[in-house]
Every structure is written in C-alpha cells, then in structure tokens.
Amino acid sequence: MKMFISSRKAALAxxxxxxxxxxxCQTPAKNNKPAAFAETTVKPAEAHISQRVIGDGLYExxxxxxxxxxxxxxAQGFKDVNGGMLYRLDPATLETKxxxxxxxxxxxxxxEPDGSLFYVTNTLDGGISKVDAKSGKxxxxxxxxxxxxxxxxxxxxxxxxHQGQLYIGGVSDPAVIxxxxxxxxxxxTRIKNAGxxxxxxxxSPVTDxxxxxTGGGVIQVINPHTHKIVKRWAPxxxxxxxxxxxxxxxxxxxxxxxxxxxxxxxxVFDEHSGKVIKRISGDALGIKFNAKRNEIYxxxxxxxxxxxxxxxxxAVKNSWSFESHPNSLLVSEDGQTLYVxxxxxxxxxxxxxxxxxxxxxxxx
Numbered sequence: 001m002k003m004f005i006s007s008r009k010a011a012l013a014x015x016x017x018x019x020x021x022x023x024x025c026q027t028p029a030k031n032n033k034p035a036a037f038a039e040t041t042v043k044p045a046e047a048h049i050s051q052r053v054i055g056d057g058l059y060e061x062x063x064x065x066x067x068x069x070x071x072x073x074x075a076q077g078f079k080d081v082n083g084g085m086l087y088r089l090d091p092a093t094l095e096t097k098x099x100x101x102x103x104x105x106x107x108x109x110x111x112e113p114d115g116s117l118f119y120v121t122n123t124l125d126g127g128i129s130k131v132d133a134k135s136g137k138x139x140x141x142x143x144x145x146x147x148x149x150x151x152x153x154x155x156x157x158x159x160x161x162h163q164g165q166l167y168i169g170g171v172s173d174p175a176v177i178x179x180x181x182x183x184x185x186x187x188x189t190r191i192k193n194a195g196x197x198x199x200x201x202x203x204s205p206v207t208d209x210x211x212x213x214t215g216g217g218v219i220q221v222i223n224p225h226t227h228k229i230v231k232r233w234a235p236x237x238x239x240x241x242x243x244x245x246x247x248x249x250x251x252x253x254x255x256x257x258x259x260x261x262x263x264x265x266x267x268v269f270d271e272h273s274g275k276v277i278k279r280i281s282g283d284a285l286g287i288k289f290n291a292k293r294n295e296i297y298x299x300x301x302x303x304x305x306x307x308x309x310x311x312x313x314x315a316v317k318n319s320w321s322f323e324s325h326p327n328s329l330l331v332s333e334d335g336q337t338l339y340v341x342x343x344x345x346x347x348x349x350x351x352x353x354x355x356x357x358x359x360x361x362x363x364x
Contacts, residue, residue, distance in 0.1 A: 052094040154175075157169045177198055266280040280298075297309070338361040
C-alpha cells in the first residue's frame with residue numbers, strides 16, 4: 001500500500017482491514033501459485049459471481065436481518081475528501097438501496113444478533129458509531145481519549161460484539177482493547193498492554209475466551225469475565241509474523257489467523273494447547289470459516305484471488321480471480337453466499353485508480 005502523507009494517514013494502513021505493511025499488495029501480482037497449493041488440482045469455479053461498483057474506500061461489510069440489507073462501510077477518498085459513507089445494498093442484487101453520509105470515515109463493522117443495530121469503527125478519529133439498521137442513521141458515538149506517539153487519536157481498527165459488550169482493538173505499541181457497553185455506548189474498561197497493534201478479534205464458545213491478533217505475531221487470550229489477558233500464544237518458530245484477521249471452527253477448536261505481509265501464510269492454532277497445528281502458505285488477508293459447508297475462505301489481496309478450501313483437508317476446492325484486490329469477506333447467514341469487498345490500487349497522491357466494488361459469490 002502506498003504510504004500516506006501524514007502520520008495520521010500512515011496509521012490507516014494498520015488500522016483498517018488491510019495490514020500495516022501491505023506495500024507489496026499494491027504492486028502487480030505474480031502468477032506463481034503458493035507452494036502449499038502447488039499439488040492441488042483446482043476445479044473451475046462453479047459458483048456464480050456478480051460484481052457491482054459501489055464507491056471509493058470500501059472496507060468491511062455486515063448483514064442486517066431486520067433490514068434485509070447488506071451494509072458496507074466506506075472511508076470514501078483520502079485526498080481532499082472529508083467523511084465517509086455507509087452503503088445499504090440489496091443482498092441479492094447488490095443494488096444500492098440507501099446511503100448514509102457520515103462526517104467521519106468508516107472501516108470495521110459488527111451487528112446486533114437481531115439485526116436492529118450495527119456498529120462501525122471511525123478509525124482515523126479513534127472512535128466508534130452506533131447505527132440504526134432500518135433508517136441508516138447514526139444514533140450515538142464514542143470517541144476514545146488515547147493518542148499515538150504523534151499526538152493523533154489511537155486508531156480503532158477491529159470491532160467485535162460479544163454478550164452486549166463491544167471489543168475494539170487499538171492500533172499502537174503497546175496497544176489497548178477498549179471494552180464498551182453496547183447499549184449505553186459507555187467505556188467499561190481498557191485491556192492494556194495488549195501487544196503491538198491489535199488487528200483482529202473474535203470469541204470462542206469452546207474455551208469461553210476472546211482472542212486478539214496482533215501485529216507482533218502474538219495471539220492475546222482474554223477472559224471476557226475479568227477482561228484480563230490470561231495467555232499469549234506465538235508460533236515460536238523463530239520467524240516474524242504480522243497477524244491480521246481471525247476465524248474459528250468451534251466444532252474442532254481451531255483458530256485461523258492470517259499474515260499478509262511478513263510470513264504470507266495462514267496459521268491454524270489448536271485452541272486447547274495454543275500450538276500451531278497447520279501452516280497454509282500464500283498471501284492471506286481476510287478469512288472466514290463456514291460451518292454449514294465446512295469450508296474456509298481466504299482473500300489473497302496480492303494474488304487478486306479468493307480461495308475456497310475444504311476445512312478438513314485444507315485442499316483448494318475453487319478459486320476466483322479478480323482484476324483488482326479482494327479485501328474483506330462476509331458469509332451469509334445461510335452459509336450459501338460469500339460477499340467480497342474488492343479494492344483498487346492507490347495512486348502516488350493517495351487517490352485511487354477508481355471506485356471499489358462488492359462481489360457476490362453463490363456457493364450453491
């Protein structure tokens with residue numbers, strides 16, 4: 001990713017869905033297949049793909065059952081553009097059904113179980129917003145007080161909702177994880193010394209633990225009842241890692257974590273032992289596990305592909321190629337549709353070569 005002009009914009013590379021050092025992700029991708037997939041025969045993609053150009057600066061997506069809508073967070077442009085957008089799309093056709101213009105830029109998303117409300121991170125300004133899913137209106141905001149070493153707001157990157165509490169990862173070294181009461185939008189506590197750049201967060205019903213990925217290549221294991229870090233997992237193989245996004249298979253107790261820049265791999269941790277049990281080579285940014293189909297999906301931003309893997313054997317079942325860079329992933333509630341935000345390259349002046357798009361992959 002091209003480095004932004006100001007220190008505040010430089011933090012964006014970590015704070016958004018992309019990893020901190022994605023310089024290679026904005027360069028032309030090579031055609032070489034990752035070593036781990038070299039002996040796998042990939043069948044032609046059988047799923048139907050539709051793709052629609054939406055607007056600049058697309059990042060994460062979420063689905064609201066109450067509104068029957070796919071919402072997409074947008075930061076809009078980074079050159080001479082203030083504020084962002086929240087797009088409301090028809091989940092079947094990707095047609096734009098509504099737009100919310102926001103004074104702050106939007107990145108990561110989380111939704112209430114009933115779909116009535118969703119939450120977005122306003123990364124560059126160090127805060128979060130609560131949004132009514134039916135009207136698209138911003139209802140409340142909470143801005144955090146922490147600053148980075150340059151005096152700018154600490155970036156609020158990923159957001160995760162668990163039992164009425166929002167966990168928001170801060171991008172700093174050392175980082176914090178803010179714990180927020182979702183109903184009142186008040187700060188409950190801070191989990192301090194959370195490592196270098198908290199990049200991904202998820203919860204495991206298997207171990208009753210919150211997992212937080214960090215840019216330092218460590219998984220922070222957090223007790224959600226005490227909000228204490230109780231363990232720290234690392235590959236312990238002497239290599240450097242920059243973890244980004246997380247997914248979990250609760251049936252087998254496997255935790256998946258991507259590294260798109262340093263190790264360019266997906267690691268599989270055994271949640272019971274904290275040990276790495278599998279390495280899947282190849283650039284990997286977004287990752288989702290689909291229990292209904294026993295599949296894993298990985299967005300390869302540099303290679304401009306999305307992979308569909310058998311979750312038991314890790315064999316590639318299908319891959320879909322794009323003209324630009326697949327970024328965030330979202331699996332539909334019925335497990336039969338995969339949504340992908342697809343991003344354009346940046347120019348030297350921080351503008352992009354065109355608007356971003358959303359792709360819809362029918363997995364049936």
